[in-house]
Amino acid sequence: MIKENILKIKEGLPSGTQLVAVSKFHGVEAIMEAYGAGQRLFGENRPQELAEKVPQLPSDIKWHFIGHLQTNKLKMVLPYADMVQSIDSVHLLDAVNAWCVREGKVQEILLELHLGAELTKHGLTEEEIISIVETTDKYPGVRICGLMGMATNTEDEAVIRNDFSRIASLFDRIRKTYPWLASFKELSIGMSEDYQIALQYGATFVRIGTSIFGPREY
Numbered sequence: 001m002i003k004e005n006i007l008k009i010k011e012g013l014p015s016g017t018q019l020v021a022v023s024k025f026h027g028v029e030a031i032m033e034a035y036g037a038g039q040r041l042f043g044e045n046r047p048q049e050l051a052e053k054v055p056q057l058p059s060d061i062k063w064h065f066i067g068h069l070q071t072n073k074l075k076m077v078l079p080y081a082d083m084v085q086s087i088d089s090v091h092l093l094d095a096v097n098a099w100c101v102r103e104g105k106v107q108e109i110l111l112e113l114h115l116g117a118e119l120t121k122h123g124l125t126e127e128e129i130i131s132i133v134e135t136t137d138k139y140p141g142v143r144i145c146g147l148m149g150m151a152t153n154t155e156d157e158a159v160i161r162n163d164f165s166r167i168a169s170l171f172d173r174i175r176k177t178y179p180w181l182a183s184f185k186e187l188s189i190g191m192s193e194d195y196q197i198a199l200q201y202g203a204t205f206v207r208i209g210t211s212i213f214g215p216r217e218y
């Protein structure tokens with residue numbers, strides 16, 4: 001089923017949108033099934049799980065870290081991550097930058113915009129994001145590739161559209177205002193339940209777990 005799910009989802013994606021297969025809580029076997037379907041980009045949200053999986057899997061897989069990252073866990077993530085999509089505080093950005101400068105890595109990152117009122121406290125404000133993109137010289141250890149956001153977890157499509165519209169307009173505004181930020185071109189929005197909507201707002205990454213791998217056991 002995993003293979004069919006991937007092929008089906010990919011068929012519906014426009015050419016500028018990449019599928020991040022969110023494999024958190026699923027084992028190496030499930031990931032290999034997706035790999036067999038040609039999938040090479042995977043997302044994980046727990047540092048230890050990422051660090052354990054990477055050495056067991058083919059080296060041409062690209063790993064995106066998509067979860068909340070505590071600064072004491074950087075060494076479980078930064079050696080393995082092709083991109084950290086979930087830079088959700090200035091404190092974390094400073095720590096990732098410092099780690100990378102020290103270790104000689106330039107880490108691709110996305111800035112996570114805080115969307116929706118409830119649940120998660122994580123995420124940067126629009127003001128924080130603007131101030132970061134205005135001072136990219138302060139962060140030689142990272143390459144800022146765009147924005148990530150998680151829409152409010154609701155059945156109400158109007159609320160979801162409002163969230164996506166907010167992040168898409170911030171994304172467009174930054175691209176227009178700072179055209180010299182050549183790497184700033186990714187917009188990571190959309191999960192299993194809402195990625196079809198996210199596509200209408202210009203998603204370049206959709207992060208899909210359940211619709212590929214089935215439900216997770218927590």
Ligand SMILES: *Cc1c(COP(=O)(O)O)cnc(C)c1O
Pocket residue numbers: 022024045066067150190191192193207208209210211
């Ligand atoms: C788990 C997760 C996803 C995937 O969610 P599904 O609903 O299973 O598709 C996407 N993004 C983030 C940040 C996640 O933690």
